Amino acid sequence: MANPFMHVELHTGDLAKAKAFYSTLFDWKLQDLLMPDGSAYTMIDVGEGVGGGMMGMPAADVPPHWLAYVGVDDVVAATEKAKSLGACICQDVMEVAGYGWLSILTDPTGATFALWQAKAVEQGD
Numbered sequence: 001m002a003n004p005f006m007h008v009e010l011h012t013g014d015l016a017k018a019k020a021f022y023s024t025l026f027d028w029k030l031q032d033l034l035m036p037d038g039s040a041y042t043m044i045d046v047g048e049g050v051g052g053g054m055m056g057m058p059a060a061d062v063p064p065h066w067l068a069y070v071g072v073d074d075v076v077a078a079t080e081k082a083k084s085l086g087a088c089i090c091q092d093v094m095e096v097a098g099y100g101w102l103s104i105l106t107d108p109t110g111a112t113f114a115l116w117q118a119k120a121v122e123q124g125d
Contacts, residue, residue, distance in 0.1 A: 006116050007069040008044075008052035015040065015056050018064075022054075030054075036097045068113050069102065075117035079103040082115070 012018045019042060023030050029045040042054040057064070072078040075093050083089060086108035093103045100118040107113065 003070050003072060005050050005068050006071040006118075008050060009067045009069065009114075010052070010054040010064070011057055011062065011067060012054065012064045013057050015042065015054060018054055065112075067104070069116040070113060072115050072117055075101045075103055075115050078115050078117075079105065082107075 010018055010022075019030055022028055022044070026046070029047075031043045031045065033041045033043060035041050040056065044052040044054065046052075079089065079093055082105050087105040089103065089105055090112060091102070091104035091114075093101055095101050098119065100116060102114055102116050104112065104114045
């Protein structure tokens with residue numbers, strides 16, 4: 001399928017409580033990572049299917065929420081196309097060091113989603 005959901009991410013004010021809840025409820029395997037900017041990120045391994053991550057809230061005035069990422073071949077072009085169709089850009093295209101690029105948008109109905117372009121894997125990686 002073209003442009004599948006690639007990743008689902010929880011943004012929460014209480015990461016420890018969320019990790020305890022979801023890992024117990026669903027038996028998800030969680031792996032804590034330290035991001036290049038020093039922030040904590042927890043990868044979610046669900047086994048088969050779309051995995052995701054958890055992180056602390058990037059902004060205090062945003063309520064806890066899940067954010068779905070859609071895979072694209074060209075995040076810059078897809079972001080511009082979404083904007084031309086009436087989307088608002090919440091986070092313009094930015095690199096996630098070593099992994100790929102993302103943008104966060106709000107569609108014309110008010111729903112927020114993200115676009116993701118993975119870094120190309122080079123032979124030998």
